[in-house]
Amino acid sequence: MVKEEPEFVNRPDNTAFTQQRLPAWQPMLSAGIVIPGFVLIGLAFIGIGIALFVTSQNIQVLEKDYTGVELNSPCYKCSDSNVKNCECKLDFSLDKLFEGPVFFYYGLSNYFQNYRRYGVSRDDDQLSGDLANFKEPSEDCTPYQYDSNNSPIVPCGSVANSKFNDTFELYQIVNGAKKLVPFDGKGIAWWTDYNVKFRNPDVVPLRNAFNGTVKPIFWSRPAYELDPSDPANNGFVNQDFLVWMRRAALPDFRKLYRRITEGDYATGLPAGNYSLEIAYNYPVLSFDGRKKVVFSNVSWMGGKNQFLGIAYLVIGSMCVVMSMVMLIVYAKFKFPEDE
C-alpha cells in the first residue's frame, strides 16, 4: 500500500527550535565536582590575596597630617582662617631609602567632592574651550555662573571654584643646608583630560580669550596664570587644575600632587631629614576636614591597598571553610549515621 504523506497547511515546522529540542549542554554537577571546585576557587582567592597582601606590604607610605588641629602641630598657626598667606614647615626624617619613583599626594578627608550638586556645577563646553560659554556659562554652574557684577566666571562652577590651592616644596636637609627636591608635575593628570576633555580656546595669547570674564571667586590668580613657569601648563589644561577637576569618589581621598623622578631622587628619597614647606591656603577646619600629605611609591597594583589583599584572603578562606562544611553535610547525607 502506497502511503501518501498528506499535506498539512497548518502543521508546525519540525525544527529543533520550534520543538524545543535544541541540542543543549545540561551540566550535571555532582558533589564530586562542586566541593573540589569550591576548594579550588578558595585557594585561588587565597593565592591572589597573599600576592596582593605581600605587594601591598612592600609599598612604603609616609603620611603626614598638616591640618594643624593639634597645638603642637607646626601648621597650628595657619589653622586660623584669618591668617592669610600662612606658611608652615613640616619636618620629618627617613630612616632608610624611600624607594622611587616616589609619588607625592595631598589628601583631604571629610570633603564631599562627590556631592551631586557640587559635581554638576561645571560647564563642560566651557572647559573644552568653547568661547560662547565664556560669555554665557551654562546654567549648571550656578551659583558660580556670574559674579556680583554679572560678569561671567571662567572657569565657572563650584568644582573649579574650590580648587585646592596649597602648594608644597620639599627640601632635604643635607648637613643643615636645604636642598630642594625637584618635583615633576608633568603628566599627573589623565591624558584624555588635557587632550580631550579640557581644551583651551585657540586664542593667542591665552589671556585674550578671558577678556570680559572674571576668575573664580576663591582663586588668587586667573586661570591663564596658574603656572607662571610653564606657559603650556596654564588655562584649563593646568595639571593641578585637571587633577582637582577629576572628582574623588569618596569623602576621604588623595590626589596626586607631584612625582619625584628627577636628579638625585630618581631612585627614591635617601634616608635623612626632610622639610616640607607648605603654603597653607585651603580652609578645611570649618567642616572638620583634614589635610595631609602622602609620600608613597607604587607597585603594579598602584598605591598601597591592604584592604583588597585582606578581602581576597577572607573570601578565599570562606570558600575553603564552606567546602569543608559541604563535605561534612555530604558525608552525613550520603552515609547516614544509622547505617
Add this chain to the structure above:
Amino acid sequence: MAKEDVESGLTWEVRANSRHYHKHKQKRSFLCFRWGRYVDNVVRSYKYSPLTFLPLTLFEQFQRAANIYYLLMVVMQCIPAISSIPWYTNTIPLLIVLSVRGLKDLANDLARRRSDSQINSRPCDVLISQSFSTAQWKDLCVGDVLRIHKDQIIPADVLLLCSSEPHSLCYVETADIDGETNLKYRQALAATHDELTSEPSEESLAAFDGVVLCEEPNNRLYSFRGQLHWRGQSLLLDNEHILLRGTVLRNTEIAYGMAIYTGADSKILRNSGKLRVKTTQTEKILNRAVIVIVLFLLIAALLLAIGCGVFASAVLTRIEVLSALLVDGNSIYTAFLTFWGYVILLSPAMPMSLYISFDVVHMVHSLFIGWDIEMHWEQTDCPAQARNTSLNEELGQVGYLLSDKTGTLTQNRLLFRQCCIAGEIYGDASISAEETEPMDLSWNPFSCGGLFMSAPRLVERLREQQCPDSRQFFTALALCHTVMAEWRKEAPVYQAASPDEEALVGAARELGWVFLSRRRECITVSELGVTRQYQLLALLDFTSKRRRMSVLVREPEGRLKLYSKGADIVILERLQRDCPYQESTESALELFAQACLRTLCVAVRSVPEVLWEQWSKTLAHSATMTTCDRDILLEELYDVMERDLQLLGVTAIEDRLQDGIPETIAMLRQAGLKVWVLTGDKKETAVNIGYSCKLLDPDTRLLEWQELRQILQSPDPGVSFFKARQTELWAVDRETAGEKTAVVLTGPELAEFAERPEWATTFMGLARHCQSVLCCRVTPGQKADIVTLVRKHTSSVTMAIGDGANDVNMIKTAHIGVGLAGVEGGQAVQNADFSLAQFRFLQRLLLVHGRWSYHRIAFFLRYYLYKTCGFALVHIWFGFFNGFSAQSLYENWFIALYTTFYTALPVQCMAIFEQDVRAEGSLRWPELYKVGQRQELFNPLVLSATLMYAVYTSLVLFFIPLGVFYNSALDYQTMAVTVGMAAVFSANIEVVLLTRYWTKFNIAAVCVSVLMYFICTRITHSPRLFQNSPADYFFPGVSDKAFVDPVVWLTALLTAWTAVLPSFTVYALNIILTSHDKHKVHSTSHQPVVLKSTKFNRGNSARRSSYAVSQGHGTGRLITSATSIRSTAPPVDEKVTTSKDLTDSQGQIHIKENNNGPSYEKLNGTSKQMNHDR
C-alpha cells in the same frame, strides 16, 4: 389585556412581519448613553472602536501600578531641578511598553472583530415582502420570519411557526447548548401549523400578523413563557415551540419561524457571561511585589532626603565651597528636591524593561505552544493555539480542571461493542474499536459498516437459525425503538433521537435484522433477507423514571409479543421466575460494566390474547382522562404489561471516548490535578463516562445529594463525611476515605448552594478531599457558577475546558479557558485562552509547556528583580558617603544600558530555552507538576528572599569597592566603572548559575552581554562622542584607563564573586543534597504512566446501565400518534431484489462456515471458561 400581560410578566412584545415597528425601537448607544428596546442580531465581543481605542487602552494600562509609577518617573525627569539621570532612560522604555501592550490588545481585538463578523455574516433566509431572500445574521430583526434549512444553525431565538414535516415537527440538536447528544423535537402550535403550511408558504407567512407577548430576555435555557395573539386567539407558548440560537436543525427539511430574541437577548448569549481581563497569580504576586518595592524605594528616598536635609543644615553650611550650593539657601527645599532625585535614581530597581521582557517571554512561550508538532492533530490539520498570550505560567499551576463531557471527553459516537445472548458473551471490548477484526458481512446487502464487534460465532448461529434466543434478541433490537427510517440510495438511513438507539438498530441491521420502515401501525423488518411486517399495537415509551421501553407487536404469524429493553435493575426485577441464564447474564453485566460499557437488558414476553384485549380496553379508556390521572393510570398499565419477562440478553455500547482520555486523566490526576466534569447531560451518562475515562476508579463510591445533604446539615460536616466514608470503605485512613469518593450533583441541587452560602463553603471543604465531582444537568450559567465557587473557596488555579457554546461562560470565568477546536461555530475557541484539537493534548500543554513556562517565568522574574534591585540599591549606601546628595554611582549610559544590553539577553534566553527536565521527563514524572500548584517557585516568601539577596548584593557591590577606593587616589569615575563592572559580572554569573540548559543561544547571550558591556562602555567613553556632546558623554577615556588597571579588575572580580557567593553556596548545597533525586529524574528509564489495571470488586458492584435519552419524555408519543411518520416504505421491487441477493450470499457463507467450525468450538469453550472463572 396589555395590563394583564404586564402583571403576568409577559412584557416583551414582538410583532410578526413588522420590521419598521421594531427597527424604530432598536437599541442604540452613543458613548455611554443607551436607548431603545430591541437589540439587533449582531454579536459584539470586541472592546475598542477607532474612537475609543486610545483612551481605553491607556486607561487599562494605567491600572497597572507599575505604569503609573513610570509615568511619574518620566514627568519628574523632565524637571531639571530634580532630574538626577537624563529623561530618555525612562521615557523611551515607557513608550515602548505602552505601545507594545496597546498593539497586542488591538491585535486581539481585531481578531475578535474578525470572528464576530464571520458569525454575523452567516447567511439566513428572511421573509421580506412576500419572498424569502438571503440575508446575513446581523441584518436579522425581531419579528422577522425566517426559513431555516436542514443542518443550518439557528440564528436567533425563534418561535417555530411550521415546518416541512408532518404536524410541523422539527428536530434540533442542542449539543452546543446543553451538551446532550440526543435530538430534541420541537413542534409548532397546531393553529400556526394548520394555517401556514398551505402552499405557497410565502404568501401565508407574509400575511402572518401574530403578536407574541413573552418574558423579558433571560438566561433560562429550559423554560419559556409566552402567548401568541393571533386572529383573536390567545395561544400559550412554552419551551417546545422555541428554537434556540446556536442549536442546529436536524432531520427536518425546512422550518419556518419568527425571531423573538435576537443577538445579545438570545438565551445562549445571555448565558455566555462577560469577557474579563485575566491576570495570572504570578502577575498578581509580581504586582504586589512591585508595590512593595516601590514603597520601599519611596521610604528609602524619604529617609535619604531627611539625611540630606540634616546633612545640608549640619555639614553643608560649614563647607564654604558647598554652602553656596544649597538651593535658595534652604536645606528643607534642598531635601525636598533630593527626595525626588532619589526616587528617580532608585527607579531602575523597578525597570520597565521587566515588563517588556516579560511580554516577550510570554509571546515566545505562546508561539512554542502553537509550534508544538505533538499538539498538532493531523486529522483536522489543527495546531494548538495560545489565543491569550499572557497566561502561560498559570498553565503550570492548575489545580482544578473543570471539563465538559460531550465532545470534550467523548466523541459523541456510540458503538455497539458486545452483547450477551442467552448467557453467552459475543465480541471483545478489550480490543479497541479500530483494531477489531471486521466481520465478513458481505452476505447482508444492507450492511454498510459501522459495527465494531467481532463475533463470527454469533453470525453463524444467527444464520444457521439454531439459536432462537439470538434471533429473538435481534428482533427485539429491530422492533423496540423509536427510530425513523428514511430511504436514501436504496438503503435505510436511521434517524434517531438518541444515539444509543441508532447504534442498537444499526447493529441489528449489520447482523441481518434490518429495520426497514415504520408506519403508524406496523413495522417492517427484514430478518436475514425475509421481510416481515409486525403490527405495532402499543409503544410503552421511555421516561427517565421508568428507564425502560417496550413495544407490543403482533407477529405475522399472529402471536403477540412484548419486547422490552431497559436498565438492568428495572428489567431484572421484572423477569419471570427461574429465568434461564440470569446468573450468567448478570456476570456478563458486571464484565461489561468493568469495561465501562453502557448496558441495556433486552427481554421478551409472549402476551396472551386475553390480557391484550383487557389491557387495550383500559388503554383506550385512559385516553379520555385528564392528563394527570392518565399519567398515573398509564404507569400502572405499563407496569402490568411489562411483567414476567424472559431475558434475552444484554447489549453493551461503548460511548466512544476521545483518543487518549483515560491516559490523560490518569496522568493529570497523578500530577495532582482535580478533574471535575460539568455536563448538561444526565447523571447516568456522566457517571458512566466518569468510570470509563478513569476519572473514577471502579471502587470509587459515589456521594449523591441525599447523603451529601445530610453531611452538610450535620453540625460537623468534615467529621461526619469521613465517618460515613470510613464505615463504608473499611478505610481507617482519612485520605483514602476522601480519595475514593466522588460527589455527583445535578443542576437543581447546585442551585441550593446559591441559597445557602455556608453549604458551599463546607462543600468545597469536602470536595477538596474527594477524588472528583461530577455535575450533571447544569446550565452554562451554572457551569460558570461552579468555576466561581472553586475560585472563591480555594486558592488554586482553575482551568475550564470545553468545546461548545454551553462552555463559553465557564471558559471565560475560569483562570484559564481551553477551547477544543473543530466543532462548528467554534464559540468555545473564540472565547478561550488556549485552543487545542484534542483533550489529550492537555497533558502536553500542562505538564510540558505549562510546567516549563512556570519554571522559566518564576526564575525569570526572580532574577530580573534581583539584578535590578541589586544594582539600583547601591545608591542608598552610596548616599551615606556623598552627603545624601542623590549622586549616581554609575554613568548615565550604564544605567540605561545595564538592564537592557548588559544583562537582559542571558535571562531572556533562559526564560525561553530553560528546561529543568526534558519534555519526556515531564510526562514521565507528572508529580513534578505539583511544584507549580503549590506555587513553590514564585510566592511572597521566595520573592522576599530574592529581594533580601538583592540587598545583600547591593551592599557587597558598594562596600567592597568602598574599601578599595577609600582614601585612595582613584577618582569617582573609575569607581563608577568598577562598580558597574562588578554589577555586570555578578548579574551574569547569577544567570549562569540559574541556567541548567545550555543551548548555543544561552552561551552566546552570556558572552555577548559581557562583551557588550566592554564594547558599549568603550563607545560611550570615547573622546569623539564627548566632543559631540559633552553633557551626555562625560566619561571620556575612563574605561581606557580603568580596563587596564589591575586594581579595578581585581576589585570587580572580588566584588562579583562575593555578591554571588550565597547563591553559589545554595546551589552547591542543593546539588549535594539532592543529587540522587536529580540523577534519577534525568537518567533512569522509568515506565511511562500505565493505567492501573482495574481490579473489580465483586462486593461493590457498580453496574452502569444507561440510555442517552433526555430527562424528559421520549419521542414515543409522536410515533404512536403518527405525527411524524412519513411514508418511508421501500419500493416493493427493490425488496425483491434484495432478498434474492440475500439467498445468493447465504449460499456462499455456508461454505465458509465449515472452515470456521473448529475455531468456533474453541471460542465457545474459552468463553464458557471465562464465564465460569468469574
